[in-house]
Amino acid sequence: MKIGVLTSGGDCPGLNAVIRGIVRKGIRTHDASFVGIRDGWRGLLEDDMFDMTMLDVRGLSGRGGTILGTSRTHPYEDGGPERMREVMAAHGIDSLIAIGGEGTLAGASRLVQEEGLHIVGVPKTIDNDLGNTDYTFGFDTAQSIATEAIDRLRTTAESHHRCMVIEVMGRNVGWIALHAGMAAGAHAILMPEFPVSFDQIAEWVTSAKDRGRAPIVVVAEGFVPEGFDSQVADQGVDSRGRVRLGGIANYLAPQIEEITGIESRATILGHLQRGGSPTAYDRVLSTRLGMAAADLAQHGHWGKMASLKGTDIVSVEMSSAVHSLKSVPLHRWEEAQVLFG
Ligand code: F6P
Numbered sequence: 001m002k003i004g005v006l007t008s009g010g011d012c013p014g015l016n017a018v019i020r021g022i023v024r025k026g027i028r029t030h031d032a033s034f035v036g037i038r039d040g041w042r043g044l045l046e047d048d049m050f051d052m053t054m055l056d057v058r059g060l061s062g063r064g065g066t067i068l069g070t071s072r073t074h075p076y077e078d079g080g081p082e083r084m085r086e087v088m089a090a091h092g093i094d095s096l097i098a099i100g101g102e103g104t105l106a107g108a109s110r111l112v113q114e115e116g117l118h119i120v121g122v123p124k125t126i127d128n129d130l131g132n133t134d135y136t137f138g139f140d141t142a143q144s145i146a147t148e149a150i151d152r153l154r155t156t157a158e159s160h161h162r163c164m165v166i167e168v169m170g171r172n173v174g175w176i177a178l179h180a181g182m183a184a185g186a187h188a189i190l191m192p193e194f195p196v197s198f199d200q201i202a203e204w205v206t207s208a209k210d211r212g213r214a215p216i217v218v219v220a221e222g223f224v225p226e227g228f229d230s231q232v233a234d235q236g237v238d239s240r241g242r243v244r245l246g247g248i249a250n251y252l253a254p255q256i257e258e259i260t261g262i263e264s265r266a267t268i269l270g271h272l273q274r275g276g277s278p279t280a281y282d283r284v285l286s287t288r289l290g291m292a293a294a295d296l297a298q299h300g301h302w303g304k305m306a307s308l309k310g311t312d313i314v315s316v317e318m319s320s321a322v323h324s325l326k327s328v329p330l331h332r333w334e335e336a337q338v339l340f341g
Contacts (some may be wrong), residue, residue: 001032004093007066008040008100012124012138012284015066019291020057030298033054042073047087059285064276067184072240081115097293100182101125109319112303120296121305121318122289128175135308137286142273144181157214163264165217167249174220174328181218193221193328202259208339221245242249288313
């Protein structure tokens with residue numbers, strides 16, 4: 001069997017380990033051969049690919065980014081499924097493994113259901129917002145990077161008796177904020193799922209300051225304060241028309257300073273959270289998901305994706321990852337609040 005592998009959407013630490021897991025398992029166990037497709041669906045539609053061997057994936061488990069490159073090209077543009085069939089036939093490619101997030105898995109699932117293409121998936125996102133999988137690889141790395149950054153910001157905040165507002169990624173969910181904030185001992189964690197008023201934030205900040213602490217506020221980029229009905233910071237849309245998030249920290253810090261009188265600074269961690277080496281946890285998870293995806297393709301389980309359930313890697317419908325996004329549940333918010341202030 002000849003399998004094409006592509007990575008699509010925003011990159012994420014662990015992508016290379018997935019690719020390595022796929023290729024090693026596929027070649028060693030199933031005698032498969034592989035084609036690396038460059039820049040997601042773009043490479044398939046534009047016939048930009050290369051034969052991928054064990055040599056290509058050597059030493060990849062700890063390397064960030066993706067050796068295949070990625071893009072946000074939509075699979076139904078530029079010739080869409082017809083063009084894909086043509087290119088796959090020309091290269092003798094039987095099936096595809098698509099490694100991606102919400103958009104990629106939704107597109108791949110549609111290509112299987114409506115076009116009968118042979119595709120299996122691997123869920124990917126630092127945001128940890130995909131359904132039917134406990135954690136996605138990349139999330140642990142992002143939360144670790146954010147935690148280390150908050151630890152560092154705390155020491156300078158303490159020296160200057162300042163409040164620090166640290167903005168993390170996550171799109172419309174607060175997983176990175178919740179975990180990094182909890183790990184680093186934040187005095188307030190603000191997430192898109194749970195609007196909070198400026199007065200409440202000021203109360204937590206003042207209470208921390210009154211105990212002699214340098215207040216630490218961790219805010220997810222998608223947080224909308226109580227009383228606002230859309231993002232406070234308008235960053236426009238990206239090339240695919242998706243709302244660009246980011247900037248809430250720059251708005252919050254002066255508000256906090258004005259209400260509390262405590263000097264405040266904002267730091268936006270941004271793409272730092274997606275760069276560099278994956279953690280050991282993410283390397284292992286990625287490798288296992290990659291190996292499982294090679295098995296799914298070998299056994300013709302089209303429309304399925306490898307998923308983490310507890311400590312097991314199982315197979316679930318790709319479409320189930322995107323039916324309902326996994327947001328932070330109320331009980332995690334209630335649990336965390338006892339730590340605030
Ligand atoms: O989905 C992953 C993510 O990093 C989000 O947390 C963030 O909002 C977005 O991608 C940023 O996208 P881009 O890399 O296109 O700026």
